Amino acid sequence: MHHTIDVENLIFKYPDGTHALDGISFHIAPGEKVALVGPNGAGKSTLILHLNGILQGQGMVRVAGLEVIEKNFARVRAAVGLVFQDPDDQLFSPTVFDDVAFGPIYQGLSEAEVRTRVSTALHAVQMQDFAPRVSHHLSVGQKKRISIATVLSMQPEILVLDEPTAGLDPRGRRELIQLLRELPQTMLIATHDLHMVAELLPRTLVMDNGRIAADGNTLALLNDDALLRAHGLEKP
Amino acid sequence: MHVHFLDPYHNGTSLIHQLDPRVKLVFTLAFIVTASLLPFGAWAAYILLLAIVFSVELLSDLGIRYVLKRAFLATPFVLAAFPLIFTVPGVPLFSFSIGPWTLTVTLEGVERLLSIAFKSWVAVQMAIVLAATTSFPQLLQAMRGIGIPRLLVAIIGLMWRYIFVLADEVLRLLRARAARSGASPEIGKRVGGSIAWRARTTGGMAGNLMMRGFERGDRIYAAMSARGYDGEVRAFPLPPVPRIQWLGLGGAVIVLLLILSLGILLTR
Amino acid sequence: MLFAPLSPPQMHIPDGFLSLGIALGLWIVTIIVIAISLQRVSKDLGPRQVPMMGVVAAAIFAGQMLNFPVAGGTSGHLLGAALATILLGPYAAVLVMTCVLGVQALLFQDGGLLALGANIFNMGIVGVVVTHFVYRTVRNLGGGKPWTIFVGGFLSAWLSVVCGALITALELALSGTTPANIAIPAMGGIHVLIGLGEGLITAGALAFLYVTRPDLLKIGEEKPAGSGIWLAGLVIAVAIAIASPLASSFPDGLEWVAEQQGFLTNAQNAPYHIIPDYVFPGIQNEALATIVAGIVGTLIVGGVAFGIAYARRNRSATTNYETIAK
Structure with missing residues (x-):
């Protein structure tokens, strides 16, 4: 019952003084699937990096009941699976196996447990035959699925994904949406893909200029032409 | 476009492919050390080394021709040793004059040049077989196995992963440069600017590449931290080398020692 | 076609060209320097070290593909030791160059495996020490003004290539592979020109970074290096200064000297006398x-x-x- 995200009045300034996040507050309940949309530079990626302490601002961030502060980092990072936009950043190991095993190894699991976790995670994304493969020979779609497996192997309660459908061809995108639909975790997905949002995520947060501009039912927001235009979005 | 052709590994299931990578690496090093230790002109020993390397090439399913085609890499370097045929003192073979100089080719000089070229040739062939039959992840295991520090192995592993990504970026930069490097239709008009200008453009690309490297390094660090990375490099312990392979390696090293002794005895 | 520019001419020594003594001796020196660098770099870079050095090594490797036509089919390209030193500091740069050269030797036979210690020494360690020494000196003399970045970068990159080439020639001469009186002037002469390419590209890269990410130019400066690296720089400079003219002024260079002294012959024959005469x-x-x-x-x-x-x-x-x- 702890897989929630609570953010209260979060402020983050870049070293040059500009506000990247300017008083963000929201609450995500267990099992909710939430979209985070907004123009480039709105602060979506910056916000995501606060959810497991890679960036730290002023204000309160609580994830799965744990405050995101240094002494909780290990537990927070096991609870939140963060998948970055570019799979070439997410997959940094020589082989697919090494990448999916990375998280569990740092969780301190035994070799046998790690191997079970890797196999389960690769099964979940239907890439079980790819364990010994080398990441750079894979297609973007395959890399994206494996990127998700690299966090599933840590058995997180919450998944946070940055642009999961960017750069995918239509088939790859369709398969990825299917996969996301099947995953039971609480989800926060930052994206420009409003078609996917409409299809998959019942709730939407609209971000602009480091603030939450709107928060509510996806269908209602996507039908609000004035709101979409004000934040540079297009009705799907 | 992807830079697949950078990877020298040749997929296969041969005996050599199946050997433990540590055994292969140690044997390759022992072979190269033997070649280096052999005295100049120990032709009998050289031929035996060549027989071994040819046999390994056959066993690896790569074929002798495949390796020989790639073994020409050291050729330009033989040029550096070329003056030896004149400078090593010994039995003169013939002499000729260029302007004021008279150059004498000696038997010992020719022998030494050929010896160096031959040693380098067999050594490079064995190294080619190692790289073509051992996948990079296996080579990383071998490096750990022979005691290279984990930190260094981790850096090499990451480097390998991102060579492909960055090489793709270099190709894109070069293509963008080529696309904008049109020649003027005016005949005789100078093309491509001064050398300094070309160098500056290339330097800009190098700087661009380094900047992308640093930015990617930051993003990778974030991705690693997100999965619990704390600065310490961790990995599974390596599986033990099978006993039979230990014995095989021992036998191979003894054979190399015998060849070495033969070479030394013959040239004393 | 892509492989050709990966190997700057005559710098990666293949196996078989160095005597075992020289090759192993340089391996020992190289291992010691790497060990010190490993220890120091953990303090300098912290947990970011592995991803940073890994990606910068990949960038240097990929950057060695960059070339620009000079004249007559030759081209200038990048070795990268100077750029790595200026951007990362000397210890990380040694490790980065070690990884680049190690992968080139192991995978592409660009330089031998037994000769790898020597190649890391020539192109990595010498390049890094020379760069650090020259770049810091120029920066200090110019009072840290922006122009000193480019002048220092150009000079240090150029000298790092020239010194590396001279040391390479010296090693080949000491191994009896090439006559010193030919190799040293030839290698030196060629690389005085080739080094210009390295210098220009390095300065160009620094100019680009100065405009786009000036913060990156400060990483290498944060930690002042210990006196060890200055001492090493001094030793290398003195060694080159003494050895080069000495080596080239004799009829058959160092080898001749060595043979006159009888030490090379003895050194080479010593192990063989153990086996009795039959x-x-x-x-x-x-x-x-x-x-x-x-x-x-x-x-x-x-x-x-x-x-x-x-x-x-x-x-x-x-x-x-x-x-x-x-």
């Missing part, structure tokens, strides 16, 4: 031994080839059987 049983002379070796060699290769053919025949027979069974 002729190999059954083999009377070298010519006969060579013929025997040829026959034995042919038998080995022929046997292996025959064995493979035999095993293959069996295997394909089984495969066919299975296919039919299905």
Whole structure:
């Protein structure tokens, strides 16, 4: 019952003084699937990096009941699976196996447990035959699925994904949406893909200029032409 | 476009492919050390080394021709040793004059040049077989196995992963440069600017590449931290080398020692 | 085609060109320097070190593909030791160059494996020490003004290549692979020109970074290096200054000197005297031994080839059987 995200009045300034996040507050309940949309530079990626302490601002961030502060980092990072936009950043190991095993190894699991976790995670994304493969020979779609497996192997309660459908061809995108639909975790997905949002995520947060501009039912927001235009979005 | 052709590994299931990578690496090093230790002109020993390397090439399913085609890499370097045929003192073979100089080719000089070229040739062939039959992840295991520090192995592993990504970026930069490097239709008009200008453009690309490297390094660090990375490099312990392979390696090293002794005895 | 520009001419020494003593001696020096660098770099870069150095090594490797035409089919390109030193500081740069050169040797046979210690020394360690020494000196003399970044970058990159080439020639001469009086002026002369390419590209890269990410130019400056690196720089400079003219002024260079002193001959023959003076049983002379070796060699290769053919025949027979069974 702890897989929630609570953010209260979060402020983050870049070293040059500009506000990247300017008083963000929201609450995500267990099992909710939430979209985070907004123009480039709105602060979506910056916000995501606060959810497991890679960036730290002023204000309160609580994830799965744990405050995101240094002494909780290990537990927070096991609870939140963060998948970055570019799979070439997410997959940094020589082989697919090494990448999916990375998280569990740092969780301190035994070799046998790690191997079970890797196999389960690769099964979940239907890439079980790819364990010994080398990441750079894979297609973007395959890399994206494996990127998700690299966090599933840590058995997180919450998944946070940055642009999961960017750069995918239509088939790859369709398969990825299917996969996301099947995953039971609480989800926060930052994206420009409003078609996917409409299809998959019942709730939407609209971000602009480091603030939450709107928060509510996806269908209602996507039908609000004035709101979409004000934040540079297009009705799907 | 992807830079697949950078990877020298040749997929296969041969005996050599199946050997433990540590055994292969140690044997390759022992072979190269033997070649280096052999005295100049120990032709009998050289031929035996060549027989071994040819046999390994056959066993690896790569074929002798495949390796020989790639073994020409050291050729330009033989040029550096070329003056030896004149400078090593010994039995003169013939002499000729260029302007004021008279150059004498000696038997010992020719022998030494050929010896160096031959040693380098067999050594490079064995190294080619190692790289073509051992996948990079296996080579990383071998490096750990022979005691290279984990930190260094981790850096090499990451480097390998991102060579492909960055090489793709270099190709894109070069293509963008080529696309904008049109020649003027005016005949005789100078093309491509001064050398300094070309160098500056290339330097800009190098700087661009380094900047992308640093930015990617930051993003990778974030991705690693997100999965619990704390600065310490961790990995599974390596599986033990099978006993039979230990014995095989021992036998191979003894054979190399015998060849070495033969070479030394013959040239004393 | 892509491989050709990966190897700057005449700098990656293949196996077989260095005597074992030189190769192993330089391996020992290199290992010590790497060990010190590993220890220091953890303090300098912290947990970011592995991703940073890994990606910068990849960038240097990829950057060595960049070239620009100079004249007559030759081209200038990047080795990268200077750029790595200026951006990361000397210790990380040593490790980055070690990784780049190690992968080139292991995977592309660009330089030998036994010679790798020497190659890391010549292109990594010497390049890094020279760069650090020259760049810091120029920066300090110019009072840290922006122009000193480019002048210092150009000079240090150029000198790092020239010094590396001179040391390479020296090692080859000491190994008896090439006459010093030819190799040292030739290698030095060629690399005085090739080094200009390195210098120009390095300065160009620094100019780009100065405009776009000036913060990156400060990483290498944060930690002042210990006195060790200054001492090493001094030792290398003095060694080159003394050895080069000495080596090239004698008729047959260092080798001649060594032979006159009798030390090279002794050093080379010493291990062989351990084996007593007798002729190999059954083999009377070298010519006969060579013929025997040829026959034995042919038998080995022929046997292996025959064995493979035999095993293959069996295997394909089984495969066919299975296919039919299905």
